[in-house]
Amino acid sequence: MFFRDVLSMDPFREIDRLQSEMNRLFDGVSTSNRQRFPEVNIWTNPEVAAITAELPGYDPKEVNLSIVGDTLTIKGTRNKPEMKNGDHYHRRERLYGNFERSLRLPFAVENDKVEARFKNGVLQILLPRAEEDKPKRIEIKSS
Amino acid sequence: MIAEKEKSALKKQEVGNLDTVERTRSGKVFVPAVDIFETENEVIVLADMPGANEKSIEITLEQNVLTIQASVEDDTPEGFDLQYSEYDTGDYQRSFNLTDTINRDKIDAKYTNGVLKLILPKIEPVKPKKIEVKVG
Numbered sequence: 001m002f003f004r005d006v007l008s009m010d011p012f013r014e015i016d017r018l019q020s021e022m023n024r025l026f027d028g029v030s031t032s033n034r035q036r037f038p039e040v041n042i043w044t045n046p047e048v049a050a051i052t053a054e055l056p057g058y059d060p061k062e063v064n065l066s067i068v069g070d071t072l073t074i075k076g077t078r079n080k081p082e083m084k085n086g087d088h089y090h091r092r093e094r095l096y097g098n099f100e101r102s103l104r105l106p107f108a109v110e111n112d113k114v115e116a117r118f119k120n121g122v123l124q125i126l127l128p129r130a131e132e133d134k135p136k137r138i139e140i141k142s143s
Numbered sequence: 144m145i146a147e148k149e150k151s152a153l154k155k156q157e158v159g160n161l162d163t164v165e166r167t168r169s170g171k172v173f174v175p176a177v178d179i180f181e182t183e184n185e186v187i188v189l190a191d192m193p194g195a196n197e198k199s200i201e202i203t204l205e206q207n208v209l210t211i212q213a214s215v216e217d218d219t220p221e222g223f224d225l226q227y228s229e230y231d232t233g234d235y236q237r238s239f240n241l242t243d244t245i246n247r248d249k250i251d252a253k254y255t256n257g258v259l260k261l262i263l264p265k266i267e268p269v270k271p272k273k274i275e276v277k278v279g
Binding site: 036039040041042043044045048049050052054055056057058059060081083084086087088089090091092093094106118120121122124126 | 155177178180182183187189191193195196197216218219220223224227228229230254256
């Protein structure tokens with residue numbers, strides 16, 4: 001072995017891990033307990049919603065976005081590093097393969113004006129709110 | 144064991160306590176998930192560090208301990224309010240013990256798409272020397 005992970009020796013981290021493991025056990029058997037990937041943060045201003053997600057090592061060309069109604073679906077693939085015969089792992093913590101996640105959007109969006117950027121493994125999607133969905137100011141007439 | 148693996152791969156792990164070094168920056172610190180594999184001539188480390196600022200990545204080697212560190216760029220879109228949050232951002236730090244078989248002068252690092260790749264070349268094995276015995 002070439003490596004020993006210095007941080008993994010910390011007993012407090014181990015306690016933390018056990019605790020969350022226990023929480024998982026008592027969480028019941030509902031499927032909502034399933035891990036979500038990728039995790040997202042959702043930001044809004046009155047005009048636009050922004051969704052960010054961490055997708056390190058994903059090729060932006062292999063990430064697909066689609067919007068149907070008010071549902072945004074993100075799909076992607078991360079490929080395994082190329083390994084030759086005889087190469088072997090010392091540690092494997094990263095996951096490979098496909099993911100798919102659908103999100104309900106906070107408001108109807110202008111589908112053809114959606115923009116997505118990918119920088120340093122972080123995906124940012126900007127979704128402009130549909131014109132007809134924007135709140136309208138209603139004037140009150142005084143008589 | 145599998146659960147732990149799953150967890151570390153899907154959920155960011157925060158650093159428990161940072162040994163003896165006090166931090167001078169506020170904010171969270173995460174342990175990047177890594178893959179380490181060995182090829183014929185090298186040991187490769189892949190570390191997930193999404194959102195890190197390329198210029199902030201520091202790799203230090205002190206005695207046997209190789210440490211990777213990076214600070215994260217603030218990804219808050221300007222003028223937006225956070226509505227819903229599943230992940231936190233923060234700096235990255237993780238240390239590894241190296242053995243003597245690594246050529247310390249030739250360690251190479253690359254950061255692409257949020258993944259730091261370290262290439263640690265192995266020291267070439269010394270060829271066995273044959274000593275001929277002369278018959279006198």
